[in-house]
Amino acid sequence: xxxxxxxxxxxxxxxxxxxxxxxxxxxxxxxxxxxxxxxxxxxxxxxxxxxxxxxxxxxxxxxxxxxxxxxxxxxxxxxxxxxxxxxxxxxxxxxxxxxxxxxxxxxxxxxxxxxxxxxxxxxxxxxxxxxxxxxxxxxxxxxxxxxxxxxxxxxxxxxxxxxxxxxxxxxxxxxxxxxxxxxxxxxxxxxxxxx
Amino acid sequence: xxxxxxxxxxxxxxxxxxxxxxxxxxxxxxxxxxxxxxxxxxxxxxxxxxxxxxxxxxxxxxxxxxxxxxxxxxxxxxxxxxxxxxxxxxxxxxxxxxxxxxxxxxxxxxxxxxxxxxxxxxxxxxxxxxxxxxxxxxxxxxxxxxxxxxxxxxxxxxxxxxxxxxxxxxxxxxxxxxxxxxxxxxxxxxxxxxx
DNA sequence: TTTTAGTTTGTGAATGTTCACTAACAAACA
DNA sequence: TGTTTGTTAGTGAACATTCACAAACTAAAA
Numbered sequence: 001x002x003x004x005x006x007x008x009x010x011x012x013x014x015x016x017x018x019x020x021x022x023x024x025x026x027x028x029x030x031x032x033x034x035x036x037x038x039x040x041x042x043x044x045x046x047x048x049x050x051x052x053x054x055x056x057x058x059x060x061x062x063x064x065x066x067x068x069x070x071x072x073x074x075x076x077x078x079x080x081x082x083x084x085x086x087x088x089x090x091x092x093x094x095x096x097x098x099x100x101x102x103x104x105x106x107x108x109x110x111x112x113x114x115x116x117x118x119x120x121x122x123x124x125x126x127x128x129x130x131x132x133x134x135x136x137x138x139x140x141x142x143x144x145x146x147x148x149x150x151x152x153x154x155x156x157x158x159x160x161x162x163x164x165x166x167x168x169x170x171x172x173x174x175x176x177x178x179x180x181x182x183x184x185x186x187x188x189x190x191x192x193x194x195x
Numbered sequence: 196x197x198x199x200x201x202x203x204x205x206x207x208x209x210x211x212x213x214x215x216x217x218x219x220x221x222x223x224x225x226x227x228x229x230x231x232x233x234x235x236x237x238x239x240x241x242x243x244x245x246x247x248x249x250x251x252x253x254x255x256x257x258x259x260x261x262x263x264x265x266x267x268x269x270x271x272x273x274x275x276x277x278x279x280x281x282x283x284x285x286x287x288x289x290x291x292x293x294x295x296x297x298x299x300x301x302x303x304x305x306x307x308x309x310x311x312x313x314x315x316x317x318x319x320x321x322x323x324x325x326x327x328x329x330x331x332x333x334x335x336x337x338x339x340x341x342x343x344x345x346x347x348x349x350x351x352x353x354x355x356x357x358x359x360x361x362x363x364x365x366x367x368x369x370x371x372x373x374x375x376x377x378x379x380x381x382x383x384x385x386x387x388x389x390x
Numbered sequence: 391t392t393t394t395a396g397t398t399t400g401t402g403a404a405t406g407t408t409c410a411c412t413a414a415c416a417a418a419c420a
Numbered sequence: 421t422g423t424t425t426g427t428t429a430g431t432g433a434a435c436a437t438t439c440a441c442a443a444a445c446t447a448a449a450a
Contacts, residue, residue, distance in 0.1 A: 008399090024307035026221055030436060042438075043400055051436065108362055109304030112219035122366070149383040157356045157384065164355030167303055171317070188344045189352065192387045203425090225410060237412075238426055246410065393450070401442075408435070416427075 005061055009047050012037060013058035017100040021170070025110055028055075052114055059120035062104045063127050069094060070131045080139030081194075085186060087131060088162060092182040095166065099174055105166045128159060146195040154193055161189060200256055204242050207232060208253035212295040216365070220305055223250075247309055254315035257299045258322050264289060265326045275334030276389075280381060282326060283357060287377040290361065294369055300361045323354060341390040349388055356384060 005013075015036040019028050030051055034041040048054045073090040077083050095102055103110070107121040132155045139145035145154060165185055169178045200208075210231040214223045225246055229236040243249045268285040272278050290297055298305070302316040327350045334340035340349065360380055364373045 022307065024305070026308055040401055045437070046399055106303060108301060110219070111366070112217065113221055148386050153380060153383050156359060156380065157352060160355035160357070160359030161352045164351060164358060171306070185348060185351065188348050191343050235427060240411070241425055405438070
């Protein structure tokens, strides 16, 4: 699944992420990307075989990175409630530091651009579910979380709420502290779903 | 705010909505749009002064239409819980019939395309809040809904959950019955937020 | 230590395609 | 007769991508 990635490639997909959040998908052109990198358009093709390939590499990198981050932040955290909080705290911290990689959250804006991009987007959502669902199921088994709703429904509500939080952060031009407001919302949600 | 719209213009923005959900924003070209309409590209400019103007007219139309729908569906519905259900049932029904107008929900994919488009997107979100918030506040006053979270937070959770529902519907290629699944999720959410 | 050969990473110029949009003109219809 | 709504044929600009070429570095051979 994961891939080795050269430093120059990482620089390029970072720049691509920045352009994406500045100007949307239609604004992501080879010209702009090369300009941001400080070299000619043709040089991009030394590192990627196509523009689509740049986007896909970016999405795959982000999926793999998120997977690693989630796995790392859960070791030595006990209790489903704390795990839930830690998972999202980690996410908020990451995006606070790397707002241009919010594409991970808003990747659906890229939907229908190409078959391969769609697949990469699905992979990102799958990683999120992979970590969230087991925690909720465990919490339900321990009677920490309500069983009035299925684990899938609870996961859905959590993911949906936090996606919207990120969207509002972006639409506000990153005007508030996502980590603060995000964790506050998460605390609220946990209040709701506690049995 | 609202605008009179000619029938031909409505046909065009409908076609634009279809292309948008089939091929994303990069797929929405004057060529494709004209082809779907069955006439030459140049004819588009008889009805709109630019492509950006088509998108903005579409977003404005959808905002105005949603406003009308919401207002209409709330008359003669008593009780905040029922109002909440009716509001979203109406939304599900609309999108079941007009899936190509899901742009309303995923308009954030168009973010950063242009200043004017951004404004139109904000207007859509404002309409949603305009109807949702008062119902929740009223419900809290009546002690129907929990006051553990602010009305804004509750509205946020509801909107976020249902946005994600719509996204999954779209990603599944409209494979399930949104109205059924959406109303079920809404019932679950109401269970959660009842005090 | 210098020479040489190979690889990596860049350049500038050019490719054909697609883009949004315009102009001159014509049929339909009021 | 004038307005509406369409046509065909174009416009230049922007697009992703390719090509022949050249520095710069790497490392082994002389």
